[in-house]
Amino acid sequence: MVARALLGKVLVHGRRAGRIVETEAYVGTHDLACHAARGRTRRNALLWGPPGRAYVYFIYGMHWCFNAVTSKEGVASAVLVRGLEPLAGLPPGTRLDGPALLCRGLGITGAQNGLDLVHSSLRILDAPALRRGSVARGPRIGVDYAGEWAAAPLRFWVVGSSGVSRGSGRQPRSVR
DNA sequence: CTATTGATGGTC
DNA sequence: ACCATCAATAGG
Numbered sequence: 517m518v519a520r521a522l523l524g525k526v527l528v529h530g531r532r533a534g535r536i537v538e539t540e541a542y543v544g545t546h547d548l549a550c551h552a553a554r555g556r557t558r559r560n561a562l563l564w565g566p567p568g569r570a571y572v573y574f575i576y577g578m579h580w581c582f583n584a585v586t587s588k589e590g591v592a593s594a595v596l597v598r599g600l601e602p603l604a605g606l607p608p609g610t611r612l613d614g615p616a617l618l619c620r621g622l623g624i625t626g627a628q629n630g631l632d633l634v635h636s637s638l639r640i641l642d643a644p645a646l647r648r649g650s651v652a653r654g655p656r657i658g659v660d661y662a663g664e665w666a667a668a669p670l671r672f673w674v675v676g677s678s679g680v681s682r683g684s685g686r687q688p689r690s691v692r
Numbered sequence: 693c694t695a696t697t698g699a700t701g702g703t704c
Numbered sequence: 705a706c707c708a709t710c711a712a713t714a715g716g
Binding site: 540542549550551573575576577578579581583596598614615616617656657658659661681 | 697698699700701
Binding site for chain 3: 693
């Protein structure tokens, strides 16, 4: 699954970069938590497009969220990047532990919607896959309305990373 | 046209 | 636990 595979890779925007430590998969029109479930609109049309592009959307009147489109053309699935560890080009102490925080931190907005994640200034760099033991999975965040799909274990994160969101996410973060 | 609602984060 | 703040929907 692509969401799992993206952990450990590096998201770059211009000079700024972070290591992906938390992702969620949204797996098609049948996934009630996926934006594609309510049909194709101007906002979510990119989900049906070719893979490897950015899907950036605005939510709650103030936040941007970044996704990578993962499926072949005609199939609507994507991976929401929820948390990064700062790597480069960022002020000391920048926190990227949340989908909206990381967009703010890297300067990602609707202006980047649709960009090619291989060839543009917004790109994802490959990295070796992580060891099995360092990755955990669980239910996605903020999708309680999605019935059966709310409980699906489609969220992946790097255990113990400071870049994993805490909003509603759970992990032992005070292991002394 | 108006009303509702989020794949959130910061503050109270 | 509540609020900020708005685009995309649903409904009239």
